[in-house]
Amino acid sequence: MMVNECFTLSKNEFNTKIDLFDRLMIKAEEVEGKDYQDLNIFLTEHHYILKLANFFNKDTQTNYHETYQSLLKYIESLDPRLQGDGHLTAREFHYRKKLFDALSIGKDDAVGKDFDQLISILKEKDSVYADNCLGRNVQMLPDPKNRLSMRLFSYISPLEEKKNLINKDKQALAQKLIQRKNVLSDKKQKTTFFLRLCAIVTIGCYFSWWILAFELVTSIITSFLLGHYINKYIKKEISLDKLKSKMSYIALGNHLLITFPLAAFSVYLITKDFIDNGLNTDVATAAALLLLAIFTYVLAHVLFKGCKIYAENHIEDLRIEDPENKVHKETDLLNWYDPRKFLMLFIMPLVEKCFADLESEFAERNFDEMDTNVHDTKTEQQFKDIQEPVAMCY
Structure with missing residues (x-):
């Protein structure tokens, strides 16, 4: 059974849980007619946006999360692909x-x-x-x-x-992959903060501490833009796809207009001081910290890209019934012009270490097909597709 061969949410099924949909501010026209996969993706991303919009209100976040979990359980119970007859096949x-x-x-x-x-x-x-x-x-x-x-x-x-044991087990494996990938993503965001912090301190010491005011203003503008588009989404003025696009542009703008220029200017200031005054303690300290920040930033971003590819490959393997069609070449998912492609050869061993325990879990399963008669097997079904939430912008 293919992923798209699953139920679509009817008006009656929406009305059955209308109180839960109302708590998440979801209208009928946004979800009616969506199949199981699309509905799962929509709920996950919508819930993430509501969490961002109420970042400082933990009670509201908890309420949204509980409602979100209830809806996930509800749509799972409606999915006929997950049902069995209660006996081990x-x-x-x-x-x-x-x-x-x-x-x-x-x-x-x-x-x-x-x-x-x-x-x-x-x-x-x-x-x-x-x-x-x-x-x-x-x-x-x-x-x-x-x-x-x-x-x-x-x-x-x-x-x-x-419930179908194989599908439930594949769901659990996919969730573990996503959770591991998201943990690494959080660490990637910390390296961006470390790089900007080192750049700001360097610029402040060598040039002017007005850089702090500049950083404060850019942070306020970024937060304002994020809040503005999130509120527009909550008010149904823009679609989820448009919101994701806006957030991607904000993140890209942060990197191209702020993070990278600050790092480049810091390198220029350290280099100029070295040429003028030679190697001294200040130059050595500033250069070491900045080089460490740049190295960890590049390593973390390439490592996360490798982890993302690794997780997506294994999730795709869980979705594909035919073992002959499974994806094994991680670097094939990068474009030829992507410089990270050349680093993947060295990064993938680190990625595999990050997922070593999950790899051992995969090894415990027999994913190959077997010949059985129709009386003692159920049709192979697909697991619940889990989508990564919208990436944090800074």
């Missing part, structure tokens, strides 16, 4: 066969069993652990990440609600 067993084998649970013992029956089998293998699982006290157990029983319990839990 041969394909679901094959998908995590390595885990079942590690617990000495055979195919004949597990296939066709429902959640309660599988828990009974699990209890035979690890009675103390299974009792805690049923009591939902798994956080009290030692070293849960290393417990095979916990990993099997987490895998089969969706059977309680007759």
Whole structure:
């Protein structure tokens, strides 16, 4: 089943949860007729914009987040692709066969069993652990990440609600990839701040401390522009795509008109001082800090680009049923004129280290297809597509 072969939200389904949509200020015409993937993307990006607009109001942010989670759960329950019949299929067993084998649970013992029956089998293998699982006290157990029983319990839990195990597992893997990528993205933003800070201090010491006023004014203008377009979006005066475009332009303007010129001017001032006075403590200190800031900025941005490509490739692999069509060449997604393409050869080993634990999780799964008869398998379905929120501008 392809991703676009999923439900579209009807007027009746909108009215069923109209109170939740109203809390997020979403009108019927914005979501009615959207399929599952488009609706998920819209809700994620709309929620992110509302968080930006209420950055200093944590109570409002919490309320929006809870409403957003409720809507995500609602549209997931409407998606027929995630449904199963409550019994473990041969394909679901094959998908995590390595885990079942590690617990000495055979195919004949597990296939066709429902959640309660599988828990009974699990209890035979690890009675103390299974009792805690049923009591939902798994956080009290030692070293849960290393417990095979916990990993099997987490895998089969969706059977309680007759969910498709493979799709739910792929959703969880995709979410972990996105979360890891977003953590690295936050670190990338910190390197931009570090570079601007070093440039401002250098310019202040060598040229004029009026640079602080300039930085303050540019920050106010940037915040004003962001707030202006976010408010226009909330008032439905511009579309989400237009808002994303405006935010991208603001981010690009910040880099081209402020960050890069400040860094270049700082290099000029340090170089001029070195030519005039030779190498001294001030020059050495300023140059070392600025070089460190530039290096970390470039490394972080190239590393994040590699992580983004890595995550998108693996998410695409989760979406594709045919293993023959999976993407493996990360650098192919960069244009030939992108200078980062030449650095990817050196950056990808670092990227792989950032995702090493997730890579090991992928290795535990059998993504290859298997031949089964129609009576003991369900149709392979696609997982929930998770989109990265709009990138922060500064």
